[in-house]
Amino acid sequence: MNNSWATLEFGGVAKRLLIAPGHRKITISLPGYQTFSTEVDLAPNQKFQIKTDLMKEGPSPLSPE
Numbered sequence: 001m002n003n004s005w006a007t008l009e010f011g012g013v014a015k016r017l018l019i020a021p022g023h024r025k026i027t028i029s030l031p032g033y034q035t036f037s038t039e040v041d042l043a044p045n046q047k048f049q050i051k052t053d054l055m056k057e058g059p060s061p062l063s064p065e
Helices: none
Strands: 004-010 013-019 022-028 036-042 047-049
Antiparallel strands (some): 004 013, 022 036
16 A cells, blocks of 8 residues: 655644545644644545644633523
Protein backbone atom coordinates (compact mmCIF):
# COMPACT_ATOMS: atom_id res chain seq x y z
CA MET A 1 0.00 0.00 0.00
CA ASN A 2 1.40 3.42 -0.95
CA ASN A 3 0.75 5.72 2.00
CA SER A 4 0.23 9.48 1.89
CA TRP A 5 2.15 12.08 3.90
CA ALA A 6 0.54 14.84 5.93
CA THR A 7 2.49 17.70 7.45
CA LEU A 8 1.20 19.37 10.62
CA GLU A 9 2.73 22.48 12.14
CA PHE A 10 2.25 23.51 15.77
CA GLY A 11 3.82 26.73 16.97
CA GLY A 12 6.45 26.64 14.24
CA VAL A 13 7.35 22.96 14.75
CA ALA A 14 6.42 20.73 11.80
CA LYS A 15 5.50 17.05 12.16
CA ARG A 16 5.00 14.60 9.28
CA LEU A 17 2.40 11.84 9.53
CA LEU A 18 2.11 8.78 7.32
CA ILE A 19 -1.56 8.07 6.51
CA ALA A 20 -3.05 5.19 4.51
CA PRO A 21 -4.90 6.18 1.31
CA GLY A 22 -8.69 6.33 1.27
CA HIS A 23 -11.41 8.39 2.93
CA ARG A 24 -10.11 9.69 6.27
CA LYS A 25 -11.43 11.91 9.05
CA ILE A 26 -8.77 14.22 10.50
CA THR A 27 -9.36 15.69 13.97
CA ILE A 28 -7.09 18.18 15.70
CA SER A 29 -7.69 18.92 19.37
CA LEU A 30 -5.82 20.86 22.01
CA PRO A 31 -6.95 21.58 25.59
CA GLY A 32 -8.49 25.05 25.83
CA TYR A 33 -9.34 25.18 22.10
CA GLN A 34 -12.31 24.12 19.99
CA THR A 35 -11.75 20.82 18.18
CA PHE A 36 -11.24 21.00 14.39
CA SER A 37 -12.39 18.11 12.17
CA THR A 38 -12.39 17.59 8.41
CA GLU A 39 -12.60 14.70 5.97
CA VAL A 40 -10.22 14.01 3.08
CA ASP A 41 -9.97 11.46 0.27
CA LEU A 42 -6.32 10.49 -0.18
CA ALA A 43 -4.76 8.89 -3.23
CA PRO A 44 -1.65 6.68 -2.93
CA ASN A 45 1.55 8.74 -2.55
CA GLN A 46 -0.44 11.98 -2.25
CA LYS A 47 0.99 14.82 -0.19
CA PHE A 48 -1.48 17.18 1.43
CA GLN A 49 -1.61 20.04 3.86
CA ILE A 50 -4.37 21.23 6.15
CA LYS A 51 -4.28 24.81 7.41
CA THR A 52 -6.49 25.95 10.26
CA ASP A 53 -6.43 28.32 13.20
CA LEU A 54 -7.75 26.68 16.34
CA MET A 55 -10.23 28.92 18.14
CA LYS A 56 -9.83 29.42 21.89
CA GLU A 57 -12.74 28.17 23.95
CA GLY A 58 -14.58 30.91 25.76
CA PRO A 59 -15.82 30.71 29.33
CA SER A 60 -18.78 28.39 29.80
CA PRO A 61 -22.07 30.26 29.87
CA LEU A 62 -23.73 30.33 33.25
CA SER A 63 -26.68 28.00 33.52
CA PRO A 64 -30.04 29.67 34.33
CA GLU A 65 -31.23 29.17 37.87
